[in-house]
Amino acid sequence: MPKRSAIPARCIPIDREQASSTAAQPRFVMGFVMGFVAGVACFNAIGVCKHHLGYDDSFDTFGLHGMGGSVGSLLTGVFASTSLGGFEDIAITNQLWIQFKSVVFTILYYSIATFAILKVVGLLTGGLRVEPEVEQIGLDSGEHNERAYNL
Secondary structure, X not given: OOOHHHHHHHXXXXXXXXXXXXXXXXXHHHHHHHHHHHHHHHHHHHHHHHHHHOOOOOOOHHHXXXXXXHHXXXXXXXXXXXXXXXXXXXXXXXXXXXXXXXXXXXXXXXXXXXXXXXXXXXXXXXXXXXXXXXXXXXXXXXXXXXXXXXX
């Protein structure tokens, strides 16, 4: 879990989907709610889920873009109705179902594409990981015989 001082900075959503969804809201309150919910989801994905699931994501790509984009897409379906400040007179459940299917399709598409790309790169380069000894001493010294920092 991050230190308490890091909480405000990590609650700022940086995903384009969430940001563009928030910007499209005609009422400030709806945009604020979307930004706050997405920020909390991103914070929990980075601080809690990553720790408990134990996956390695040094740039927090999943926690920020994956969660922020998914939450932004789903909340776009919620706030699209004119009853909540949106532009169309639609049933929230119908639009939320459409948004949910698009999020699931996107996750499946990019998961399959990433898996295929990793397999091709692994076949072309002889694997995706270096030897444990090289990883222990560092890639700069082990692979390139160079030092990144002269301290």
